[in-house]
Amino acid sequence: MDAFVARSLDEIRFWSRIMKEHSFFLGLGFRAEDTQLITEANQFHTIFEDIERRSHEFNIDTDPHTIKEFNTEVQNAATHIWAFKRMVLGLILQCKLPGQTNFPLLVDHISREANYFRNRLEELNSGKLEPLPDAIIDENVFFLKIMADHAKFIGHLLDPSERKLVEQAREFSNDFDTLMFQAIDLSHMRPQSQTVPLLSQFVDENRVSVKSLRDFKKTARDLIDECRIKSIIHPLLADHVFREAERFLFILDMFDQSLSGVKVNKKEIMH
Structure with a gap:
């Protein structure tokens, strides 16, 4: 199995769907008169829907050169949607879209995810993935902030x-803010903080909280689907944040397995 191909397709299949849904959520939040912004959001929805569809036409036996070209194309699309999101954030913060309903933090949040996506594709194409100890800290700093944001959005969109x-x-917001600051502290203590016992405890502690949040999101998603609670949360948004928590758990499990393999002989492993 070609690890580069498998990893590339996994990232694109997950994140292209996320980008597609971001486009939809932005469109919902614009005002009726924001026709140009709505058109652009719809165009990005179409672009990432096509990328998602095409990603499933490839498999692990696809020529790595073909996947490298696909990665470059997708990275370009991710860069463009990132720029669009930052432009929208600027308009909101300058009070040029009064009455629209996209929180500034939400627009910043989805732009961070687009930036993460494009950076990951660049790393894959260059063959310069971070060593395991750095990946563990950086992925957690990123995803703990994402989870903290989700908790805040849910709290504000519930009736x-x-x-x-x-x-x-x-x-949950307070818990994940605390975990995020712990992760930032560990990051600042690098490289001395990157011992297997510290990283292992770090991963274990975060996993417990992510599982709890994942379960809360699943419950909220199901209650929204069944119209059993009062909120302005779109059912797709409820499922969207649940899938991102599942993604974080998957990554934490991978880190735990990698750390288990280096308990005796710590070495840098490409994650």
């Missing part, structure tokens, strides 16, 4: 009368 769920979302 205020859903007091118990709003409080739970706030607790």
